[in-house]
Amino acid sequence: MSEPVQGRFSSRNYVDNAVMLDGSVFTDCVFFKCAMIYSGGEIPVLSGCRFDDCSWQFGGDAANTIAFLSGMYQGGFDRLIESTFHEIRRGAMISQTAPPASVPTETSVAAKLLKPLRIFRVPKPES
Template sequence: MQTATIFNHETVVLDGESFADCEFRSCRMIYSGGELPHFDSCRFDECEWKFEEAAIRTLGFLKLVWGVGGKAPVQAMIKEITGGGR
């Protein structure tokens, strides 16, 4: 676990990692679809979020579902993600 670390202009691979009280400044945050990262009291300033491998394929699948008429289920997922369904 990374604790109270300041990441500045770095590429940070997120899969399976844990961060507590960290700051990320202008970092490239990469998630590839593995084990979810854990963030506790972290701050993000002007970071770029990148999805690769399984994560980008999942986003591509959601785009496909949207494009073939599955807008409602994709919108329901977005609503759940953003807390709009509570």
């Protein structure tokens, strides 16, 4: 694989690249045999892109979240996890307002959890 790709790109083709998704913006790009890597940072924007034979990998905080959800599922919280995925399939979007006055600083755990979540859509390939 060549050097990892990360940043803001439009109308480019990538072949056999490691693509660091955190904070990146890709518009109308084509990815072929790329490793798409998300590590739990700023949510990427993927608009009008095509993916062919790519792998999707999760590292860092994203891997920790998946491990946590898996542990919850195996630990008896399967209904909670299933309902969460049901809402994801429905296209649920978390809409949040400013943190309550009781949240003292931006560095608190609650403040980090109250950041707005942007949902993006990747069009399904045509048959």
